[in-house]
Amino acid sequence: MGDNFLKRQVRNFQKGRDLATAEMSEPTLFTRPEVVNTVYTARPGENCQFSNGEILFVVASENGRSAVLARGHQSVGQIEGDGAKALLAALNDTGAAGVAQVRITEVSGLSGVAKAVIAKDQ
Numbered sequence: 001m002g003d004n005f006l007k008r009q010v011r012n013f014q015k016g017r018d019l020a021t022a023e024m025s026e027p028t029l030f031t032r033p034e035v036v037n038t039v040y041t042a043r044p045g046e047n048c049q050f051s052n053g054e055i056l057f058v059v060a061s062e063n064g065r066s067a068v069l070a071r072g073h074q075s076v077g078q079i080e081g082d083g084a085k086a087l088l089a090a091l092n093d094t095g096a097a098g099v100a101q102v103r104i105t106e107v108s109g110l111s112g113v114a115k116a117v118i119a120k121d122q
Contacts, residue, residue, distance in 0.1 A: 035090045035118060040079045040102065042069055042114040048076040050114040054104045060091045067091065069102070069116075079116065 044050055057070045058079065067079040067087055079087065079102075091098050102116040 035086050036120065038083050038086065038117075039105070040067075040083045040087065040116045041081065042077050042079050042102070042104065042116045044077040044112045044114070045075060049112055050077065050104045050107050052104060052107055055101050055119055056104065056116070057099055058087070058091070058102050059099050060088050064088065064092070077114075 042050065042056075050056075054071075056076065058067045059070065061068045061078065065080070065088075067084045068075050069077040069079065087100075091100065101119040103119040104114045104116050106115040108114070
C-alpha cells in the first residue's frame with residue numbers, strides 16, 4: 001500500500017514539474033522581440049507633457065484599440081497604430097499582468113509626441 005502511494009506521488013510531482021517547465025518556456029512580454037525591440041510613438045493627452053527618461057505605465061484601453069499611458073493613476077497619453085498592436089496583444093495574453101512600463105527616450109519640442117520603449121530593467 002505504501003509503495004503505490006509513493007509511486008503516485010512521484011507521478012504527480014513529475015507531471016507538475018513538466019507543466020511548470022512548459023509554462024516557463026513560453027515567451028513573455030519581455031522576451032518577445034516584436035514587443036521589446038519596437039520603438040513606440042506616444043501621443044500626449046490634453047495639457048500633458050512627457051520628459052526624457054520618464055517611466056510610465058502602459059495598459060490596454062477600454063476599447064482595446066490603443067494602449068493608455070499613465071503616470072500613477074492619471075492618464076497622460078496613448079500609444080496607437082501598428083506598433084501598438086503587438087503590445088496590446090501581449091498585454092491581453094492569458095497569464096499576462098495587463099500592465100507594463102515604458103521609458104520615454106525622445107520628446108519632440110513642437111508637437112510633444114514622444115518615442116517610448118519597453119523598460120526591461122524596471
